[in-house]
Amino acid sequence: MSYDGKLLARARGELENIRTQNRAEMQRRYAEVTARVPEIRRIDEKLRAHMARLVRLTIAKGPDLKERLDEIRNENLDLQMKRAELLTAAGFKSDYLDEIISCPLCRDTGIYKSGVCKCLDRLYNRELTKELGALMRRGDESFEKFDLTLYPAQVDPASGLVPREVMRKVSDACRRYADNFSAASPNLLFQGGTGLGKTWLSACIARVVAERGFSVCYDTAASALENYERAKFSRDLPEGEEAALRIKRMESCGLMILDDLGTEMTTPMAQSALYTLVNNRLVNGRKTIISTNLTNDELTKRYTPQIASRILGEFQCLPFVGEDIRRMKR
Ligand SMILES: Nc1ncnc2c1ncn2[C@@H]1O[C@H](COP(=O)(O)OP(=O)(O)O)[C@@H](O)[C@H]1O
Numbered sequence: 123m124s125y126d127g128k129l130l131a132r133a134r135g136e137l138e139n140i141r142t143q144n145r146a147e148m149q150r151r152y153a154e155v156t157a158r159v160p161e162i163r164r165i166d167e168k169l170r171a172h173m174a175r176l177v178r179l180t181i182a183k184g185p186d187l188k189e190r191l192d193e194i195r196n197e198n199l200d201l202q203m204k205r206a207e208l209l210t211a212a213g214f215k216s217d218y219l220d221e222i223i224s225c226p227l228c229r230d231t232g233i234y235k236s237g238v239c240k241c242l243d244r245l246y247n248r249e250l251t252k253e254l255g256a257l258m259r260r261g262d263e264s265f266e267k268f269d270l271t272l273y274p275a276q277v278d279p280a281s282g283l284v285p286r287e288v289m290r291k292v293s294d295a296c297r298r299y300a301d302n303f304s305a306a307s308p309n310l311l312f313q314g315g316t317g318l319g320k321t322w323l324s325a326c327i328a329r330v331v332a333e334r335g336f337s338v339c340y341d342t343a344a345s346a347l348e349n350y351e352r353a354k355f356s357r358d359l360p361e362g363e364e365a366a367l368r369i370k371r372m373e374s375c376g377l378m379i380l381d382d383l384g385t386e387m388t389t390p391m392a393q394s395a396l397y398t399l400v401n402n403r404l405v406n407g408r409k410t411i412i413s414t415n416l417t418n419d420e421l422t423k424r425y426t427p428q429i430a431s432r433i434l435g436e437f438q439c440l441p442f443v444g445e446d447i448r449r450m451k452r
């Protein structure tokens with residue numbers, strides 16, 4: 123995983139906020155406890171004085187060093203015991219005044235085994251997700267609001283299927299997919315006509331998966347693939363750098379949603395960009411959801427055999443059926 127510096131800095135800022143909050147809570151608790159049991163403050167002052175003495179003794183290295191150190195340590199143990207008794211006697215939990223740490227792995231430093239800790243990675247993905255919000259056009263897509271009654275309950279004579287039943291299964295599958303999303307999840311291909319809820323359901327998935335802390339990118343195929351062109355032809359310009367960054371995110375995020383495949387231009391450049399994006403993600407085991415109005419035959423005709431075989435071979439197809447909801451709503 124490679125991190126974008128600007129977003130990582132924002133994630134570090136969030137971690138700093140957590141540390142600040144924890145420190146404030148520790149101070150609040152200390153004030154609360156010592157207001158009721160002032161003796162605890164006196165014990166703490168003694169403990170601190172002992173600490174300073176320990177340091178001085180160790181540096182001075184007197185003849186009876188060991189005995190004097192042991193003496194102080196024993197006194198400390200007594201003081202700590204007394205402190206714990208006072209605390210519980212006043213009705214507080216014995217760890218009430220302990221240091222508050224949100225992530226035991228890295229002790230809220232964000233660094234674990236000289237890498238980025240899981241907690242910081244999580245915060246980073248949150249930052250990524252905030253950007254996702256701007257890309258979603260509507261914002262009220264959620265499984266709770268998914269309305270099955272928009273799909274006909276009668277048998278569709280052409281296919282012999284009941285759209286509402288098919289879409290019940292599809293939406294259940296999407297919900298399970300989002301709830302269980304992991305490195306072992308399959309790639310999905312949302313296939314079906316215009317206005318059948320493909321973008322809607324992919325947005326529902328994006329929201330849940332992102333809330334669970336994964337990095338999610340969403341873009342239409344046309345806009346996603348344009349970045350490759352821009353990165354190549356405007357390499358030294360700010361928009362070229364921006365595009366290269368965007369490509370890095372699209373290729374490395376945990377879940378990429380590539381919407382409306384088939385509406386982009388069919389230039390050789392777009393074909394090669396599509397292959398690069400899809401293939402890099404497959405090779406690295408990252409999950410992708412593609413939605414398209416194209417049938418398998420149309421996919422095969424439109425794209426190179428390498429692309430078509432990747433999509434048809436490595437993606438699990440979910441069929442979208444029914445009547446154009448966008449038209450019905452008008
Ligand atoms: N289950 C649903 N409940 C409410 N509105 C929906 C639902 N599914 C789709 N819509 C609405 O129907 C229209 C088409 O959905 P959309 O996801 O854009 O279709 P597609 O991506 O398949 O073309 C949109 O206006 C969307 O808000």
Ligand SMILES: [Mg+2]
Pocket residue numbers: 320321322381382
């Ligand atoms: Mg759509």
Ligand SMILES: [Zn+2]
Pocket residue numbers: 225226227228229230231232233234239240241242
């Ligand atoms: Zn951590």
